[in-house]
Amino acid sequence: MTENSELADIPDKDVLAEIDAVDELPTAPPKRRVKLSWLGKVSAAIVVFWLVICLIGPSIAPFHEMDIDGDDGFMGYHTNEYGTFYLGTDYLGRDTLSRVIYGARNTIGISLASTFLAYLIGITLGILAAVKGGWIDMGISRVNDAILALPTIMLGLIAIAWLGSSIPVLVGTASIIYASSVFRIARALGQDIMVQDFVEAAKARGEGAWWIIRSEVLPNAAMPLATDFGLRLVFVVLFISSLSFLGLGVQPPAADWGSMVRENLQGLPYGSYAAIWPALAIAAFTIPINLIVDDVSAKSGGSLASKMV
């Protein structure tokens, strides 16, 4: 199905390119091509780097995340019979570099899973509310307002006090909390698109709600939602790692950037940087994402500042 449509698209694109070259279509919509600045390109490279680390991390890490191979806790660079500890060891004597690499999997993996789930819930309900309207819209919107009216960290704390801390609880809580903001955006976009002529035409043709959502609404809402995805992912990373930092997120001995900062904080006065590396890793993942989002939205009009509200 998808393969066919892709094949069918190729001649279309060629024709379009020719028409563009002739430059005789005054009403053609402006092309949505995203050109990143050099900062944006560097950022994109860094994000790709982290995603690769997530995928191949365990096979390139010099040690296993839970192996206590170092000479002692909170050591600097040293070599022993097991190998070289480039970033030193953590409070138990585990290799910091390996734990940062393994931690990428947990921190980025859990955050990505939560964000995807938040999008699945938020977009489904948001577009459902926009398409159906009426009491369905009313009901979902009121519950949504209540979730949005609370500080996210409080909701997280209450949920963990309620259910205890485990990875499913973390993913569930984060995805429900952030689904509420996705819902609001998806609903607004959906309502915008629902009153466009091409949707009216589809309705007049007698197409069903699901067909309209899949073929008319989603393709047109994709671009703004993609920018928002980056922003939301950063919020989720901050949320999850803050909870881990408080000791309420990912539980030891699993490596996770937030809990690694917490565990190794006591080594800071003795000159150990074991708490600094995972903290830097978080910054090196979130800052590039926000730079890309800022770059893309500066070119499409809105600024990040207005989205952060």
Add this chain to the structure above:
Amino acid sequence: MMTKMVLRRVAIGFATLIVVSIIVFVMTSILPGDVAQIILGQSATPETLAALRKELGMDQPGYVRYFQWLGNMATGDLGISKAGGATIESLISGRLGNTMVMSGLVAVISIPISIALGLWAAMHPGALLDRIVTFGTLSLISVPEFFIATILVLILAVELHWLPSTAYLTGEETFLELLRALAMPLITLVIVVSAQMIRMTRAGILNVMSSPYIEMAILKGVPRRRIILRHAFFNAIGPIVNVIALNLAYLVSGVVVVETIFSYPGLAKLMIDGVQTRDLPLVQACAMIFCSTYVLLILLADVASIMSNPRLRNPK
């Protein structure tokens, strides 16, 4: 017109508080194992459990207990902590003051700094300083609070030995000692809150700068600095007040992390301890205090933006 809108906002705020209380109550009451079971522990027999449940009013249906709980909350009877059996009021009273002192100081320091820097950046968009401020604040809002706190501890406490790395209070400090102890958490929170406020102030001013009367002033040849200070700033006050209230609300989550990292004896630290020991009555009380403050500040932000709109203030 304006009164009506403000009243409407207040009514929505009140309704939100009710929903919040329901969420907090439901999430912390429907638990495997109730309070009676926790109090009796191993020695629980079906008879003593039933008797204690009756004594605690737990045999009542859920909605009756909710209204009782809400009534107690409203009259200041916050219940008894699961750990140690002290009343929650006695646990909270001192802590609440500490958190309010900290948040107040953060507000007093960060608001003028943020408005000044935001204005300065907006006066020279694209200039080096503006680019530094924009990039710096974007980076700061992208990292968790504990990142900023950890780096500050590394620089100010470990490397330079200027400040202590914890803010533990004994209650017998001199004013100077108190200031030294508070310095680290204060600097962290000021950085966190200011970064957000600077960006919003800058965006607010630049937004006003695109309106027709500013264009008029530019065409007349009024210098940019004067346009911003005399024209744009006064029209951006509404949005800026809105930004301030919103950011004080964001302080809630900053406080949670910062109090923990510096072991500052505030309300948030108490709540985290409560979550760790699953002391639900304590979590309920703290969550209600934080959430109500948050909802009230958001309400304040909304009312401020209604009040600052001259068309709503002076209806025709």
